[in-house]
Amino acid sequence: MTAEVRERSVTAYVALGSNIDDREQFLQDAITALNQESGIVVTGVSSMYETDPVGYVDQSAFLNMVVQIQTNLPAEELLHTLLAIETRLGRKRDVRWGPRTIDLDLLLYGDERHTTPDLIIPHPRMHERAFVLVPLSEVLYERQDRAFEFISAQLEKLEGKEGVVLWKKAR
Numbered sequence: 748m749t750a751e752v753r754e755r756s757v758t759a760y761v762a763l764g765s766n767i768d769d770r771e772q773f774l775q776d777a778i779t780a781l782n783q784e785s786g787i788v789v790t791g792v793s794s795m796y797e798t799d800p801v802g803y804v805d806q807s808a809f810l811n812m813v814v815q816i817q818t819n820l821p822a823e824e825l826l827h828t829l830l831a832i833e834t835r836l837g838r839k840r841d842v843r844w845g846p847r848t849i850d851l852d853l854l855l856y857g858d859e860r861h862t863t864p865d866l867i868i869p870h871p872r873m874h875e876r877a878f879v880l881v882p883l884s885e886v887l888y889e890r891q892d893r894a895f896e897f898i899s900a901q902l903e904k905l906e907g908k909e910g911v912v913l914w915k916k917a918r
Contacts (some may be wrong), residue, residue, distance in 0.1 A: 750795060752865060755819045755855060756817045756818065756819055756829060756865050757817070757818055757819070757823075757855060757857040757859075758790075758815060758816070758817060759815075759817075759825065759850055759854075759856045759857065760813055760814070760815055760816075760852065760853075760854040760855040760883060760886065760887075760892060761769070761781070761813065761814050761816060761817055761829065761852065761853055761854065762811065762812075762813050762830040762850075762851070762852040762854055762870075762873070762882070762883070763777050763778075763812050763814065763850065763851055764801065764809045764810065764811045764812075764847070764849070764850040764852075764878070765777075765809065765810050765848060765849050765850070766806060766807045766809040766810070766846055766847065767807070767846050767847060767848045768848065770809070770810040771795065771862045771914075771915065773836060773848050773849045773886050774795060774810055774812055774849070776836055776849070777832060777836060777849050777851060778814060780794065780832045780835065781797060781814065781832065784828055784832075785818070786818055786819045786820045787804065787816050787818045787820065787828070788816060788817045788818075789814050789815070789816050789823075790815050790816060790817050791814065791815030791886045791889070791916055792812065792814050792815075792886070792917050793813045793814070793882035793883070793886045794812065794831065794882065794887040794913055794914070794917040795810050795811070795812045795913075795914040795915040796810070796811050796812065796878060796881055796882055796911045796912060796913055796914055797809070797810055797811075797911075797912045797913075797914040798810075798811050798877075798878040798910055798912070799910050801876065801878070803816065803851075806846045807846065809878065810914055811878045811879070811882060811911075812882045812885045813854070813885070813886050815882050815886050820855070820889045822843070822856045822859060822861050822866060822868060823863070823865070823866060825853060826853055826865065826866050827855070828839060829851040829852075829853060830851075832849070832851060833847075833848075833849050833850065833851055836848050836849045837849075838850070839881060839892070851872075852869065852870055852879075853866070854868075854870045854873050854879065854883060855868065855869050855870075856868045856895065874901045874905075876906070877902070877905050877906075877907045877910065877911045878910075878911050880898055880901055880902040880905060881902065881911045883898055884899055884902055885899045885917070889893060
């Protein structure tokens with residue numbers, strides 16, 4: 748980890764999803780792009796999971812995963828960086844919850860609670876989505892802290908976990 752990122756570093760978690768073309772490659776490209784950004788280092792990666800679409804269901808299955816990052820970017824700047832990576836990787840926002848090359852959602856940013864018109868942290872719907880909680884709990888497992896305990900408890904209560912199928916194990 749660079750000295751730049753270590754200084755004032757925050758641990759954050761980002762959900763990744765793709766359901767167009769080479770889904771796995773888009774996830775890998777997003778991880779590479781995150782690591783290439785100044786002020787961001789990917790420090791943990793979940794396995795990839797295949798999941799049925801939620802919301803707009805007339806589309807292909809998704810590959811989903813979660814990455815842990817260390818960043819010295821403020822939350823709003825990190826969000827703008829994630830949106831810029833989506834754009835570079837061909838993300839179009841034609842249909843709400845529709846098909847996409849890549850989706851990057853900021854789930855957690857340290858212990859911060861943040862509410863602005865553009866950003867809510869923790870992510871407001873993550874506790875409703877097994878496709879987020881399963882890979883998030885996998886990445887948090889090593890920490891065994893309050894965040895892991897909370898996410899595990901949410902996952903226990905959540906229905907639909909059987910629709911989250913392991914696609915490729917993390918290395």
